[in-house]
Amino acid sequence: VDNRPESTPNSRPSSSRFEVGERLRQTAFLDQTLPTRTRYQNSPYRVDPSEKAQLLAPMIRSTAEQYFSKYKISWHRHANHALSSQQCCLNFLMPLAEQPGRLSQLIGRALDIAPPDMMPVEDGPDGRPWYVGFEWNGGGHDYLNESKKGKPLQRGANSTCADAVVRFCTDQGPEFLLIEWKYTEKYGAPIPAKGNCERCRRYTAIAFDPNGPLKRNPMLNLKDFFYEPFYQLLRQQMLAHRMQLAQHGGVRRVRVLHISPAGNRALHRVTSPPLRELALGVDAFDVFRSLVVRPNDFVNRTIEDLFIPTLREAGADDPWASYLTQRYRFLSDGASVVS
Template sequence: MDTRPESTSNSRRSSSRFEVGERLRQTAFLDQTLPTRTRYQNSPYRVDPSEKAQLLAPMIRSTAEQYFSKYKISWHRHANHALSSQQCCLNFLMPLAEQPGRLSQLIGRALDIAPPDMMPVEDGPDGRPWYVGFEWNGGGHDYLNESKNGKPLQRGANSTSADAVVRFCTDQGPEFLLIEWKYTEKYSGPIRSAKNPKLEQSYGKLVFAPDGPIDASHSLALSDFFYEPFYQLLRQQMLAHRMQLAQHGGVRRVRVLHISPAGNRALHRVTSRALQKFGTDAFDVFRSLLVRPNDFVNRTIKDLFLPTLREAGADDPWASYLTQRYRFLSDGASIAS
């Protein structure tokens, strides 16, 4: 079940300073690059849903539509929003789907390992191998018992989906890495929709099984995780864990990489009262609850991508687009610095 809200999902709550700043930055970018856009509900940073492709980097606009159509992937509800984390993820990662060299450098930096040998995940829309997959929910396997009436799971909707996935090989063997991407999201109260008896029973058995991902010595209940971002983190870690147990694709290990802007401090709030005793940073807290803490990695977009963008140079269309649009990357520093 995909419950990932975009930046407008908490519209009733006060906006974070980071979100307000990004609204202004994205509006300025769109005024410069899409001055004739059709504004959705008169919002300067939202476009008509029919024009959502205009919020993607130019080099992937047609490719993304073809890819999502090929695999019947669902677009997020706010894909027409300039602050959409799905759009942000695609802009950064989809141009690298056929660039295993650049991708290897990023993954090595993310996991603090030597650049690994990247392995294809699936075919792109034209049949060539892609080294990044998007809206991954298990590659056709219902690892979390989320299927309704035996129907196939849909990627990107109504099932636990990682924003992206990569596969690679190190000296220790092949691995999968599930990637969760955030932009301006922030969270506070509990999730009412999560309190589904069927899901509680299904997820509870997986989470607290003897071989589950959560350390049972903490004596936690499943309801303690019914707060974002913990609910998402838990489900994705369960997906990774179940893929690893099944040795999906012959891999020996499956980890989760969480990526977000450094400036979005509101995202780090520990929203669950039961988990506040473990620390003050949501991602440090979640990591500490795992049987194998190193199976969860948290990194900032800037730390991961800025070195690669600077190496690519200002003349590179991908690097130029990202640094012009997402100013938080360098805080005004030159791409060549």
């Protein structure tokens, strides 16, 4: 299974202006906070894999290792890279795993609803309930025909995974929200053709089921989605749809929330020629949303819009808010985050 081609900080050889700027900013941050780090392959923004925990916020370094070990979650191949989207996601969301109040405000802002009542997803490493889960692939269910010989799916590798998941309840009932996190990723070339037959076997019937997640369109087939980010977006929407059909965990609805920095404009490129030719739009996420039966089941937001209000409320004395604003300087581009 092609699980996470997007896990590499740079998915194409050429660099976008945003990515180049973030390399410089992350290097400056590491020079200030980790001057004695072991540089991996002499890169100023990579550390030796054995030191990857040093790229996490201090308050979650040991917790993250324990959590990943407890649930046998695989770290991404480039988890030792300062531009890793996995590390970025953990730094922003893992400190909120036991803060349902802050999390509720964040989810309400993301979905444009009243702050919902957050519900635990699973236990953290110390047995206390966590309101955010990470590298979620369906809670042990093979919703997308990805298991090999009936073996359990591994979180974080060899199956479709969302970077994070939350569960909450509104007046309409309980919901799951799958969260995909991006940092400096950008795409262009199609995914490797090897394996396309297996991809079609697994996913075609799910994607184009009459009651499936996509609108019926005789002009489209599965191979039209074999370009990132569309391939990943489709698989996650299929996962959400199948979880909803199964009423996983007793929920009535499962949506997908995509989060990325506002400055990463290269990520929004419409990479699939067939989707471009259909003239569905000029923004990849608007195009994908237009293909979903219930467009509001796919939500795209920026990190800045979601987190800056929470960081301001937390204040500069809050260790989590202070770390994020110092580490991810794009948060303050054009606006003061915390005072």
